[in-house]
Amino acid sequence: MEFRLLGPFEARHDGQPVELGSRRQERCVLALLLLDLGHVVSTDRLIDLLWAGRPPGSARSAVQTYIGRLRASLTPYGVRITTHGDGYLVAAEGHQVDVEEFNRLTYRASDVTDPAERIRLLDRALALWRGPLLADTADDALRERLHGPLGALRLTAVELRAKAQLALGQHAHVITDLTPLVDRDPTQEQLVAALMTALYRGSRQADALRLYQVTRQVLVDQLGIEPGARLREVHRRILRDDHRLDRPGLPCYEVRIRDESLPWSVGGHPALEFCNTFAGWGHEPPLPGSEWLRGYRTLAVWTGYVGLVDDVAVNRLVELDRRDPGSATAVLDEARALRTRLYTCLTDPENRSAFDAVARAAEAAAKALVFRAEASGRGRWWPDLAAGLRVPVHAAAWSAAELLADPRRLTIRVCPDKRCGWLFLDESGLRRWCSTATCGRPATAAPCPSS
Template sequence: MEFRLLGPFEARHGGRTVEVGGRRQERCLLALLLLEAGRIVPIDRLVDLLWDGDPPDAARAVVHTYVGRLRTALRPYGATIATRGGGYLIEAGGHAVDAAEFTAAAHDAARVDHPDDRVRLCDRALDLWRGPLLADLAGDPLRERLGKDLDDLRLTTEELRAEALLGTGRHDRVVADLIPLAQEHPARERLIGHLMTALYRSGRQTDALHLFELTAKALAADLGVEPGPELRTLQERIIAGDPRMERPAVPVYAVRVRDQWLPWAVGGHPALELCNTFAGWGGPRMPGAEWLRGYPALAVWAAHQGLADEPTVNRLLREAERDPVAATAVLDEARELRADLYACLTDAADVRAFEAVARRAEAAARLSVYVRDADGLGRWSLSREAGLRLPVHAAARSAAELLADPRRFTVRACPSARCGWLFIDHSGRRRWCSVATCGGLTPDECARE
């Protein structure tokens, strides 16, 4: 059973709305128990919340009656309310509560580092927010007591999302998302700072400075304080046209494809480019070296390398959004294939690595079909049955082709301890990667290592 508490109260089962509780207070009581799912809620607390500290003499008896009615209404759907230790408890398992899902997704977003992953998790959380907690059941006093932490978490999640979007140059989306929130929360400095930055990067310097003045007035009126040092510094940089206010720095040797940063293609073959999605193979794993940080990056990379077409990638991204757990598992497979392929190409005697790549290539072959293109030429293509694994199968097939090609004997690895990226050297004279892909070293510095 599914319960929606963020916005108007709603109970659903099998995709249909279910009527639970004939009275507003009954539904409110159920919501109070759902917010504390898995924990005992003392009856005194329920009484206090339902009547806002001014209960009638028969309040406890009324609560008992409400619980009885709710038990009857919920029984067909497998949800139960237990009496425990002077209170009531609804089990945490067997049903979904949007408030709990929102909280979990928001906390997950705060724990990840990559901006694209953070945006995805923030979106997952914010998509659950249909409005204020119990919009049709709770008055402002009760909502202030129950939902303040949720409201704060929602705004924090909006700020995290805006920060991640700014970090990847998507300031236009930040402007669209934060203007309504800034009007509602003019004294929230972090939110205002992100919006000021987005406005400035959109060529709206005057609007950014006007927003600062509105926030300064709101802080003075509501709290009797001035804007903090970070917001004041931001104002000064906007006035001065400080270069640090411009778009975020592009990652070294990166290309923007859709919403993903991918490394420059320097290997000369898709199988080598797969290996090169991790910088620093030859030494300690540097922060930020991993390019395949999420399934969307893998799918977009496959299209960028010509291993999948754009409609296929669109479909894969939709499937990944519907099943993020499966998408994460496929991403792990891609990284395993990458490590085995790298070992194959740098050590011809590594039989284990070769066999691991071979097994994946055989799996790809079983899902391949021979099709005719619009130009009349035939080609091998992967069946839709490959599902989310299509990029892995495509990369494995490309790897098998390279391993059967004499060009594999011309593959070189940059010997720098901070590089190790692979490239095809037809001349036999190149020793170092051509664009210092070792993460910021110049070619001379790379050579000295």
Template sequence: MDFTLLGPFEARHEGRLVRLGSRRQERCLLAVLLLEAGRPVTTDRLTDLVWNGVPPDGARVTLHTYVGRLRSALRPYGVTVDTRHDGYAVDVSEHTVDVREFLDLAGRAALAADPGEQVRCHDKALALWRGPLLAGTLDPTQRARLGGRLSELRLTALEQRAEAQLTMGLHERVITDLTPLVGEHPGRERLVAAQMTALYRAGRQTEALELHRATRDHLVTELGIEPGPALTTLHERILNADPRLDRPPAPLYAVRVREEWLPWSTGGHPALEFCNTYAGWHHAPAVPGSDWLRTYRTLAVWAGRQALTDDDAVDRLLTRASAHPTEAAEALAEAKTFRTALYACLTDPADLRAFRTVAGFAEAAARAAVLDLDDDGLAHWRLPPATGLRLPVLATARFAADLLADPRRLTLRACPSDDCGWLFLDTSGRRRWCSTATCGSGRS
């Protein structure tokens, strides 16, 4: 079953709405157990929460009756309500609860070093909220008692997402997201700071300063305090038109191409540069934020920058990816699979499984390639538009095949940093790191 608590309470089985609990107290009881899914809740706490601190005479008996009704209603769907000492626990290990999904996504966002991944996780987490917690089931007092932590986590996620968006230069989206919220939460200085920064970058300095004034008035009038040092410093920088506010910080060892951040070229060969779109190869599991290829768009733009295809072809790829997101996601996943096999093949010549994977891609590229004559009279192998969204990975595979047959492969080295592992050609035999002062460890 699928249980939704972040908004009106609903239970669905295979997409169909299931009616649970004829009384509001029964739904409230189930909601409390779902919020604590897998953990026992004592009878005393349940009666206190269900009747909001004023349990009637015989509340324990009534609660037991409610539990019996819920067990009967949930049993056909494989959901059990177990008796645990002086309380109850619901087992939803094989089912989904949107609160658990929200907490999982928020946790993943907090661990991600890459702002794009942070925004994606926060977007998914915040999209689960369809209104106030258990709207129509809890009254405001119950909601404050039960949902205080979740409400705080939601606001924190909104703040963290806004800061990640500012890092990516998405100040217009921050304004759109936060405008209805800053008025509701004037005491959230972190939220206000993100909105002020976004307004300033959008050329709306007056509005940013007005927001600061309104926030300060609220803090002084309602709480008797001045804004904190972070908001005060931001206010001073806006007044002085501090250039540090104009642009988001760039990732280290990156270049901006078509609004995408790409790593500097340090490998000396397109196949190596493809492997170098990942940092932290020596880590297991992978370091969060180590992947530069966060979207198919980044992959297509990277292919253009490496001259694996021309600008017109990149435009076509981006248009098709926008129109066919599922196909784009599959092509990106395939590219990452190829990248992993290529890295293994290049760093361990004895890895025959990796070699066969790379060879399969190279053979597919050879079958798809056509020989064209350029205006300069020279012929070149190219991949036609019919290759579709696989063009970047197949183009890379052709270069990978050439490198595997090139004696220069014997000069291949991997940056020894645990946070890097980037590949480069060391024909001089003197280099140790991927490039002077540009180790991938500084970015991850």
């Protein structure tokens, strides 16, 4: 059976519409179960969502009545609602829910490197949206509680498609797709940046600059913040008629070194940059595109980019990766594990196991350092190239130890936006948000996590 929740609630069997639930709340109960297809939804959660935290005394018996009626309606179509403890579950059993299909297509598209194929998958995903979630079933308050993570993923899909379209020179499509979205919500800075780039490529430089001014005014008036670093960079390059904006395939807010796409350095310290990702750590599952550390070569190039090793070391590491990719992959896994422990250590100072793990890595790094004179005559500790492929891990661990011993450790902030989680230094004590342009909303507007 096919269920459509992205818009008015619809149920279809063999392509024909099926009427389910004579009452709106019955359909709403079914929709809530379908949003967690294959997982148990507790009665308490159903009651809380249906009555917005103010249930009548008969709420529990009402839910039981709704479930009984739905079972009677769905059984002829092979849809089973089973009871598990104090909750209910709709068994998947081959049934299709458009929300599940949207998630599948979006995450699949994030793993595709060919921009044409990415556009094809995201077109299919975004075409599933026929209107607001449960447009004729949920009220605005319920929709706001349910829509948060799903709405964030939809914006990610739109952004990924825009990037792919820009990579193929389809700036006219980007203008058509993004203009109404940006008009409705000019605080979505990544979409604004993509639209400004498309306008510039379409010889509409003045329109792009006007869009920036409008967006900046909204951000200042509504949120009390200036545009983020990425959006400011697009604006600066348009003003300078920067030819890099004309190059398809390279988002202008990324850094590209040796054909590797790296995130901007905005945290203020290499150890923080090591932890940071484009879409942040606070979203489960991770948003598409959140992993910048995709290969050992990227790790080696990044280590040189932030100044933890020199160009000679980067050249050597890239060559070692080419000769022994299997060992390089194992070291990459070690680097990712160190990154996770460091992030935990920096965001949860009470986590001693995370600190101890980083400390052991730093101690191992200390045994693989050499003291060399730089051109200026100033001495500096560098990872010994004799460590081979593990040089970047030693470099990151040593940088982490330096930060943990630095008084600035006490000024580290974590961006509170649920979509972000970037780390940054804030010696002024005044910043509330990071500067990656992925966030900036008040904390009360952060999407509610789904159960």
